[in-house]
Amino acid sequence: MFEAVAIGVSAGGLRALRSVLGPLPESFRLPIAIVQHIEANSDDYLAEYLGSLSSIRVKEAEDKEAMEGGTAYLAPAGYHLLVEPDRTFSLSVDDKVNYCRPSIDLLFESAADAFGATLVGIVLTGANGDGSKGLRHIKGRGGYAIVQDPATAEAPYMPRTAAAGVAADRIVPLEEIPKLLVQLAQVTRQ
Amino acid sequence: MSLMSRDIEVGAEADVSGVALSQQNDPEAVSFELLLEGIKRRWGYDFTHYSRASLKRRLDQARRDAGYERYTELLDRLLHDDAFFDHFLKYMSITVTEMFRDPAFYRVVRERVVPILKTFPFVKIWHAGCATGEEVYSLAIILHEEGFLDRATIYATDFNKQSLDVAQRGVYPVAHLDQHAANYRSSGGTRPFSDYFSSAYGLAKIKNVLKERVTFSYHNLVTDGVFGEMNVIFCRNVLIYFDKTLQNRAFELFTNSLRHGGFLCLGTKETLNFSSVKRHYEQIEGRCKIFKKCGTGDV
Ligand SMILES: C[S@@+](CC[C@H](N)C(=O)[O-])C[C@H]1O[C@@H](n2cnc3c(N)ncnc32)[C@H](O)[C@@H]1O
Numbered sequence: 001m002f003e004a005v006a007i008g009v010s011a012g013g014l015r016a017l018r019s020v021l022g023p024l025p026e027s028f029r030l031p032i033a034i035v036q037h038i039e040a041n042s043d044d045y046l047a048e049y050l051g052s053l054s055s056i057r058v059k060e061a062e063d064k065e066a067m068e069g070g071t072a073y074l075a076p077a078g079y080h081l082l083v084e085p086d087r088t089f090s091l092s093v094d095d096k097v098n099y100c101r102p103s104i105d106l107l108f109e110s111a112a113d114a115f116g117a118t119l120v121g122i123v124l125t126g127a128n129g130d131g132s133k134g135l136r137h138i139k140g141r142g143g144y145a146i147v148q149d150p151a152t153a154e155a156p157y158m159p160r161t162a163a164a165g166v167a168a169d170r171i172v173p174l175e176e177i178p179k180l181l182v183q184l185a186q187v188t189r190q
Numbered sequence: 191m192s193l194m195s196r197d198i199e200v201g202a203e204a205d206v207s208g209v210a211l212s213q214q215n216d217p218e219a220v221s222f223e224l225l226l227e228g229i230k231r232r233w234g235y236d237f238t239h240y241s242r243a244s245l246k247r248r249l250d251q252a253r254r255d256a257g258y259e260r261y262t263e264l265l266d267r268l269l270h271d272d273a274f275f276d277h278f279l280k281y282m283s284i285t286v287t288e289m290f291r292d293p294a295f296y297r298v299v300r301e302r303v304v305p306i307l308k309t310f311p312f313v314k315i316w317h318a319g320c321a322t323g324e325e326v327y328s329l330a331i332i333l334h335e336e337g338f339l340d341r342a343t344i345y346a347t348d349f350n351k352q353s354l355d356v357a358q359r360g361v362y363p364v365a366h367l368d369q370h371a372a373n374y375r376s377s378g379g380t381r382p383f384s385d386y387f388s389s390a391y392g393l394a395k396i397k398n399v400l401k402e403r404v405t406f407s408y409h410n411l412v413t414d415g416v417f418g419e420m421n422v423i424f425c426r427n428v429l430i431y432f433d434k435t436l437q438n439r440a441f442e443l444f445t446n447s448l449r450h451g452g453f454l455c456l457g458t459k460e461t462l463n464f465s466s467v468k469r470h471y472e473q474i475e476g477r478c479k480i481f482k483k484c485g486t487g488d489v
Contacts, residue, residue: 041292041293062459062461063429063430063459063460063461064433064434064437064464076459078458079430079459080244082241082243082244082247083243084241084242084243084433085242085243090241090242090243090244090430090431091430091459092241092244092284092430092431093284093286093427093430094244094247094284094286095284095286106247109247110243110244110247113243113246114243
């Protein structure tokens, strides 16, 4: 039974996130934590925009906010987003990781520590190597790893690097990810 | 299909309540708790109420860099090696900072807060968690430009003594100045930014006129007490490192250190809306986290 989803995305992220979040049904029950690389002084327009075309709730993650099902949380610009063991979020202004703040690796590693085998990690389009290490960590804790098929990515480098670094459970075209997430959310204990 | 085979596998291992239980007594969790407890008892630094995820990341870094597999090995060294503890403390303090970080915030300070301060003959300002001082000198520049610096006393505190030394010296790499100058201008600054420094050999030293009203000192927000009768308190990007319990302790400390009508200035992504002191404050502007103390009493 899966309990949460973590998504990392960089260049080309606007379209990719639209394609992933847009088709998810209102009844989607898992929380989704997202790191999209973004300029440090950006406002929360992205969350508003994605929220306006999704049936699930989309918002910027706040410090110490509890993760709720059916909600997608975006890392605020200029802050790392981390998941605490009690499944609340923390923000940090620690040094950049892979030249990035927010960093996908940091979100993935902390979320994997908090959720273990019940976490789904997804690496989407992007032009840098952030997220590979994190995805390996998710697999290492028994979680489920999905990589966007690089052939369907606006920027293939990030998914290609992630796929090379870990035996992903699925490598799928962008358009199939929402359907896969809905299936995974319905998986129950045998 | 791989999804299906995986379902069965996941089903077998994903007993959620089991996960929670095993976490309490698994060796890693126990040794992590022991490490924090040991540091607290031996050195008086209490990290038990810091946000766990980034705390763990820093402790892992310190452990790996020292060549240890286990937290208990790190603890053993920390208990018995004083010099190593000083070295270790650097890992525990995130000093990332900038001058005029979040320019929009400093614009509001200049346009909304300073005019109110000017109605007082004399004001006291506290920067808690000032790191290497960039934020302190940013405020000093604004007060100087507003012709008010000589009527202010600025107390700047941190629990990282090395950062305090850097702050006290006020010497920064010239290479950082472009970013700082850009922030300064977008915060509404109009003077030549380089006027505030004397530069030589790749270093830029903040001018003495900006340092005269500033006192740097050690203060630990976890264990130390009230800092009295402040007109303004800045504590930015420090509380995100604390859990809710410790955040509330700090908020109470600030509330008891702030004069009626004084201002509490937090980081852009920090808020006291979920805190135990919320009812004592109102936010003065939509986006910036500047709160005015309205209630009378202490907490
Ligand atoms: C990320 S820096 C913030 C610097 C600056 N205020 C800013 O916003 O740019 C966090 C600072 O909080 C300090 N800090 C962390 N825990 C503290 C404590 N318990 N007491 C005092 N300072 C603390 C650290 O040493 C560090 O200098």
